[in-house]
Amino acid sequence: MTRRPYERPIIVRHESGLGNKLSRVPALRPQEEIDGVSVEELVKTYGSPLFVFSEQTLVQRQRALADAFAVRWPKVRTAWSYKTNYLDGICRVLHREGAWAEVVSEMELDKALHNGVRPDHIHFNGPFKPESALEKAFRGGTLVHLDNFDELRRAEQVATRLGKRPGVAIRLSVAAEGIPPWTRFGFHLESGQARDAVRRLLAGDKLDLVGLHCHLGTFLLDPAAYREAAGKLAAFAEELRTEHGIRLQFIDIGGGFASHNALKAQYLPAEQATPSFEQYADAVCDGLRALQGPPKELPTLVLETGRAIVDDAGYLITTVHATRRLPDGRRGVVLDAGVNVLFTAWWYRHDVVPTRHLAGIPEPTVLYGPLCMNIDVVRDALPLPPVEAGDRLVLRNVGAYNVTQWMQFITLRPAVVMVGRNGQHGLLRKPETLEALTSWEEVPEWI
Amino acid sequence: MDLIRSWSQILFSRDLVVGGLLLVASLLDPWVGLHGLLAALVARAVAAALGLAPLVVGEGLFGYNAVLFGLGVGAMLPHGTWSEALLFAGSALTVVLTAALRDNGLRTGLPTLSAPFLIALWLVWSASPELVQPVPGPDRGLPEPVALGLRALGALLFVPRVEAGALVLLALLRWSRQGTVLGAAGVLAAWAVIEAVPVPLDPSQATLLALNLGLVSVALGGVWFVPSWASLALGAGAAGLTALVSLGAAPVAARLGLPLAIAPFHVGVWAVLLAMRQRAEDRSPRSVDFLPGTPEENLQYYRTRLARFGARYDVRFRAPVRGTWVVTQGRGDGPTHRNEWEHALDLEVADADGRLARDEGTTAEQHLCWHLPVVACADGVVAKVIDGVPDNPLGQVDLDDNWGNVVVLWHAPGLHSLVAHLSPRTIAVVEGQRVKTGEVLGLCGSSGRSPRPHLHWQLQATPQVGAPTLPLELHDVVDAAKGEVRGTWTPTTDDRLRNLVPGEVDLGLPPGTEATFEEDGRPVVIRSEIDPWGRRVLVCGDGRTYHGLHDDLFVVYDTLAPPGSPLHVLHAALARLPLEDGERSPTWSDHLPPRTLVPPWLRPLQDAVAPFVPLEGLHVRYRRVPGDRAVIEGRSDRERGGVPVLTTRAVLAPGVGLIEASQTLRGVTRTLRRRVP
Structure with missing residues (x-):
């Protein structure tokens, strides 16, 4: 008979808010399977920790976004934000649904081309575009969004050298009430810098202005900011049309839609705080109402949504490695996944769900990762019934940024898999091996 | 080339072989044929001098009246300098008259036919001292109706001889087989009339009668109406009418001293075309409301147009919404789309699970189509706007202003569209404004007889709000359930539809x-x-x-x-x-x-x-x-x-x-x- 680990009994004071005849005890509904495939089977096949993506959710979210805007604007284009998740499998699912690509570096541009995206179906943003990147872009007809005057000059030189006259957009930095302005990107609208940029572009006569781009921020919970920004973009577009005769092909309102995560300092849970796609669409299209006319004369509305599409589709399965009792009474749980793989734990209160019904009363628990670093905290004060070593926990809404921003630190990065719409599952990324790691290293001969 | 085309246009054709055959036929009487050629040359020079559109001149459309006139002068006027002078003057006149009447013809839709030729002929007839009637040639042993027909064909070119007629028949066959059949029917009708009339007609009168009736039968049986049994009946009836005109006007014309020539044909065609315009429905026979070609071309064009477009209306209607919507009440359905308002559609938005609202669905704002843009279904002019009717809370209806906020668009005479139950103070257009397909009219709401937000759309004949509906059609719209573009479609309840989204696909063949x-x-x-x-x-x-x-x-x-x-x-x-x-x-x-x-x-x-x-x-x-x-x-x-x-x-x-x-x-x-x- 195996000896069970000893745990000192503790007296827990029952506080108000627990069940009485007028309320119910909040219970955690366990998640035993993801899209019909059991969690245990996934762990047995691919190991733990494990990132799991649901193709069904991905497609549903992409379609919900496209549909919400399609009923409000005649020509809508979604451009998948590669930096949010550039695993080939994820990108190809979205491209299959008709999404273009939105890239912010030469590496991402190459990756998009490697995924079979047509070069002229790519929007290229970002403050850092070396000449080689611009050349690659202009050769293929990629739409470059100019960020600053130096880039404008560089783009003109490259275009002249190639003998091409590419269509480009300019990024605008727009002040909207209630959100911190991101003035480090683009040309400022209110100060007149954007107007100067247009005049400079027209005077140079080497590039064609075909679009406007504005990316307000990240995880914006108030759609009103989009209404204001879209209104300013529409007014600027009208100004371009009346003063310079420019008819824009597209207006890109960027990304920044919130997903169903809750920020650490956020009071309301995500279900209540996160606006729906319809609310964002209402705000954006209402802001653009100054642009009138038949569909042929309206610019295409480009969306660079990232996290709002993929976050909900990503899960992280992790295993409890050890438990401890902290002196202040909280439980501590050591998991095999920490901030090394879950970068977004810095700012979200991720949903944590067990995979079996846990008996017992929830008590304040801290979730730690496997690193021996003090900062490796996944959740700080999570009410959780007692778990044992070997229990699995599923962290939800982790699809965005984690598999691009994760660190190979102290541990090897785990596998990433996708569960298909018919219960099939397969690798999106193999787990890292030491061989792969050391294959990058070289030792100079004097050592 | 345009000289030859001037000949072929006599038979409504631009084919050079047709023109060549007619030219040769006319040259069987060399004097007549040469005058025709001379007149055509004069006409071309005058057209160039007037600066008329080279494209139209090249089609021979300014020359055929001159050719007919020249042939007539050659056949009927005495040889002499005065006749030649009249030839030049008259040919020039036909060009001027053709140009003048073309403009009128384009506006009223009545074809010019050979009216300029008739007018010029009558004028020189009066100006000329003496006149000769062309004598019909011998039968050459052919049965009477056949000889009559061939002579009549020859008489078209003022060479009423069987040989000339045979060449014209070849030209007619080349132009159109159906046309030949129709012409033969007209000639047969003429022969029947000639046999029936108690007073014997002299040969030239008989020949002219056959010519007129034959031309009427071709024109109304196949050129201006789509060939069918009904058009054949129309041609026969019109032939009878023309026979009456021919016989009745003959003594009057004789007293005035003017040749009747093909005037009865003109009278018959114009009278019938004008009368047929007054029909309630353009069916059986169907008039040619497109560019008329040979009867074969007309029939083929109409049939494939019917199969390809099958549209009741010339106006192409798109869906009045953006994105995919579902029909919640179709034709003849539900409590309201009945009787005079049978042909209407109620449209709403459903999510992937088929639900019409999100969350609990307990307020109007939660309905998915709430405040979505409603757009113009076709180009038009705003005829009527009603605004200011408040939106109803969910479940309530307003029976006083039961159409709610409304926009009525005029698309064509007798064709309007109406969108109703819009939200107050969201209507973006004013009465009299021109709108194009896809422009925003207002936002979907729940005003009027609307228990939950939806869009009501119907076609009607008058701009009156609540007028009885006309049958509804959507053109080149996507049936979202089948993933198919439907050329002409009347959706029913539970169908999902959306417009095509203009994309980048381009044939790369811009005009010019x-x-x-x-x-x-x-x-x-x-x-x-x-x-x-x-x-x-x-x-x-x-x-x-x-x-x-x-x-x-x-x-x-x-x-x-x-x-x-x-x-x-x-x-x-x-x-x-x-x-x-x-x-x-x-x-x-x-x-x-x-x-x-x-x-x-x-x-x-x-x-x-x-x-x-x-x-x-x-x-x-x-x-x-x-x-x-x-x-x-x-x-x-x-x-x-x-x-x-x-x-x-x-x-x-x-x-x-x-x-x-x-x-x-x-x-x-x-x-x-x-x-x-």
């Missing part, structure tokens, strides 16, 4: 440019133009493909080209092309005209029986193959030996446009490839 293709190594030049009447045409050699280019659709209307023309391959491969992007492109289908698909030796027989036998075109299904370039594949329903009778393929490359078009018809493949510089 030329593209060189290759077929079997031979260069084929295709020119894209807009003709003086504003129609888009692709021109290749002698052939023309008329087409329409909308923001979301390219559609071929008709191809008038010799049988071997490469334009037929283009037509088959690209009959209708939605200009939408995307991997999940809808499929679509079209009908191809039967004439081009019948082997050449069978064509004359098919032409003769076509008005009386239903002959369907070929139904072809098209789909877009996903990939980098736009590849469109077509496949006919009809198969032979397990293989489709027709398969087509078109390839469009980004930035260039159409680079390949091919068809395989009964095993024979023709491919056009674009030469890209």
